[in-house]
Amino acid sequence: KKMTKPANFPPGPPIYPFVGSIPYLNPPNESKPKLFWAIRQFEKKYGSIFGFFLADSSTVVLTEYNDIKDIMGREETALRPPVAGHKIRPGWEASAELDPVLNARQSAGVAFSNGNFWKEQRRYLLKNLRDFGFGKASMEEALHEEVQKLVDFLKPLDGKVTNLSQVTNISILNALWNILVGEKLDLDDPRLEKLLKVVDNLLRLTEGPNSVIGNLLPHPDMIYWPGIRQLANLDIPEQTFKTVFSFIQPYVDEHKKTLDEENVRDFMDLFLLEIRKTTDPMSSFYGKRGENALINDLMDMFIAGMETTSSSLLWSFLFLLHFPECQAKIYEEIARVVGLNKLPGLQDQKDLHYLNAFVQESFRFASLVPMSLFHYTSAAIDFKGYTIPKNSIVIGSLFHVMHDPKHFANPEEFSPERFLDKNGIFVHDERIVPFGIGKRFCLGKSLAEKEFFLFFSGFMQNFEVLPEPGVKLPPIGVDEVNVNGIIRSVPTYQLVLRARK
Numbered sequence: 001k002k003m004t005k006p007a008n009f010p011p012g013p014p015i016y017p018f019v020g021s022i023p024y025l026n027p028p029n030e031s032k033p034k035l036f037w038a039i040r041q042f043e044k045k046y047g048s049i050f051g052f053f054l055a056d057s058s059t060v061v062l063t064e065y066n067d068i069k070d071i072m073g074r075e076e077t078a079l080r081p082p083v084a085g086h087k088i089r090p091g092w093e094a095s096a097e098l099d100p101v102l103n104a105r106q107s108a109g110v111a112f113s114n115g116n117f118w119k120e121q122r123r124y125l126l127k128n129l130r131d132f133g134f135g136k137a138s139m140e141e142a143l144h145e146e147v148q149k150l151v152d153f154l155k156p157l158d159g160k161v162t163n164l165s166q167v168t169n170i171s172i173l174n175a176l177w178n179i180l181v182g183e184k185l186d187l188d189d190p191r192l193e194k195l196l197k198v199v200d201n202l203l204r205l206t207e208g209p210n211s212v213i214g215n216l217l218p219h220p221d222m223i224y225w226p227g228i229r230q231l232a233n234l235d236i237p238e239q240t241f242k243t244v245f246s247f248i249q250p251y252v253d254e255h256k257k258t259l260d261e262e263n264v265r266d267f268m269d270l271f272l273l274e275i276r277k278t279t280d281p282m283s284s285f286y287g288k289r290g291e292n293a294l295i296n297d298l299m300d301m302f303i304a305g306m307e308t309t310s311s312s313l314l315w316s317f318l319f320l321l322h323f324p325e326c327q328a329k330i331y332e333e334i335a336r337v338v339g340l341n342k343l344p345g346l347q348d349q350k351d352l353h354y355l356n357a358f359v360q361e362s363f364r365f366a367s368l369v370p371m372s373l374f375h376y377t378s379a380a381i382d383f384k385g386y387t388i389p390k391n392s393i394v395i396g397s398l399f400h401v402m403h404d405p406k407h408f409a410n411p412e413e414f415s416p417e418r419f420l421d422k423n424g425i426f427v428h429d430e431r432i433v434p435f436g437i438g439k440r441f442c443l444g445k446s447l448a449e450k451e452f453f454l455f456f457s458g459f460m461q462n463f464e465v466l467p468e469p470g471v472k473l474p475p476i477g478v479d480e481v482n483v484n485g486i487i488r489s490v491p492t493y494q495l496v497l498r499a500r501k
């Protein structure tokens with residue numbers, strides 16, 4: 001019953017009709033496929049380029065840094081795979097209008113759209129998120145405000161056993177909300193809690209829309225046929241997306257009413273001005289289409305930006321508990337370089353060598369998004385004697401890049417020192433790629449790096465973390481950490497917070 005493989009397909013497990021190679025993705029004695037586990041087994045068995053079928057989708061995995069850089073840098077892999085469930089997102093048609101083929105099963109936000117729509121949105125967002133400091137107050141000031149709120153919020157918890165996950169989530173979300181929508185909320189504001197709830201729900205659902213049934217429909221519009229959304233488990237996600245959309249819409253309306261070219265208050269203002277000056281009806285910024293793009297871009301940025309940044313912080317705190325000697329060095333360095341009277345700023349970052357090494361090692365060790373997000377081919381690619389077929393999923397394994405024993409001695413050891421030279425100077429390593437590689441690398445990279453630095457250094461200046469007495473720390477080994485969908489989730493833990501002063 002085995003299927004014949006496509007010509008020159010990379011080595012890998014057998015392929016069967018309908019299920020593809022899915023039975024080979026189950027760990028022994030487990031009934032559910034685990035893609036990350038399977039990829040690590042296949043790499044040992046087949047080498048650094050291999051292929052299999054996820055149901056009916058041919059899938060090729062690359063694990064070597066140079067191969068990923070080459071392949072993901074090409075125009076032919078700059079797509080996201082089609083996912084029928086994206087079509088339940090309000091405003092999704094904005095991308096399909098412009099390119100009905102490439103966007104037949106995509107949404108209208110920057111993270112999951114394709115073709116020119118994606119290109120225009122991405123170029124615009126990258127430029128305006130990178131220019132650190134648009135609007136009135138600089139972005140650093142805005143972030144400092146949020147860091148200070150977090151510090152003030154946590155101070156009263158001095159000496160108490162605490163779970164930081166809720167408050168880091170809220171805090172990071174508030175920073176994003178402030179920068180993008182211009183509303184500054186207190187950490188205990190009920191609106192913020194409501195926002196957290198809707199974004200949290202979205203996060204849980206980003207896996208939901210990958211409905212197998214939805215993707216098997218011969219025509220994308222069949223998703224709207226009676227009963228299909230219920231059958232494909234898309235009815236609840238649909239409601240959630242509608243809720244989020246109607247949460248954001250009033251902010252758009254309010255911004256439009258008070259829009260002033262001379263006084264750009266936030267990212268939303270900037271975007272609305274772009275819509276206002278767009279006259280080309282084929283532009284992704286044109287009229288109603290532009291507004292749909294805006295709201296979907298915002299949703300994507302909250303989905304992609306909150307949990308990732310917050311989990312990265314929680315991973316770092318967990319490493320501090322496991323390796324307390326690091327904590328003393330980080331604090332000593334901050335006290336020496338920055339002092340204790342003002343929060344560390346971006347201009348201090350280059351002088352905090354040990355802290356930078358610790359952060360880089362944290363990102364490497366956590367490998368938070370180990371397989372990155374999936375890419376998709378618009379044409380066949382011949383590569384190193386193999387053919388990656390047209391319409392294949394392509395996965396670049398960031399985990400393998402960051403745990404490559406040829407470049408990182410004892411990759412399973414946590415050691416910030418690997419990034420310090422003999423004079424204690426921080427050495428940046430281009431193989432630390434938590435934000436992905438190639439044409440669709442993380443849009444929020446620059447923002448996330450600055451945000452992470454300001455939050456982490458500000459926290460370390462003001463607090464010490466200690467393990468909860470009498471409780472074993474959750475393990476952090478490769479096989480001991482749960483991969484939740486595409487995220488290596490930080491294990492749940494509590495800690496004791498000690499205020500430094």
Ligand code: HEM
Pocket residue numbers: 110111112122300301302304305306308309312368369372373374375434435436437438439440441442443444445447448452
């Ligand atoms: C530590 C924090 C973060 C990590 C580790 C991270 C990681 C990633 C990764 C691995 C990808 C996939 C890259 C690829 O497909 O090649 C990605 C994409 C993306 N990220 Fe992030 N991210 C972080 C923070 C953020 C923030 C703060 C934002 C929002 C401003 C953001 C917005 C996005 C978007 C929109 C995409 C899709 C880009 C596209 O498809 O063109 N991320 N991120």
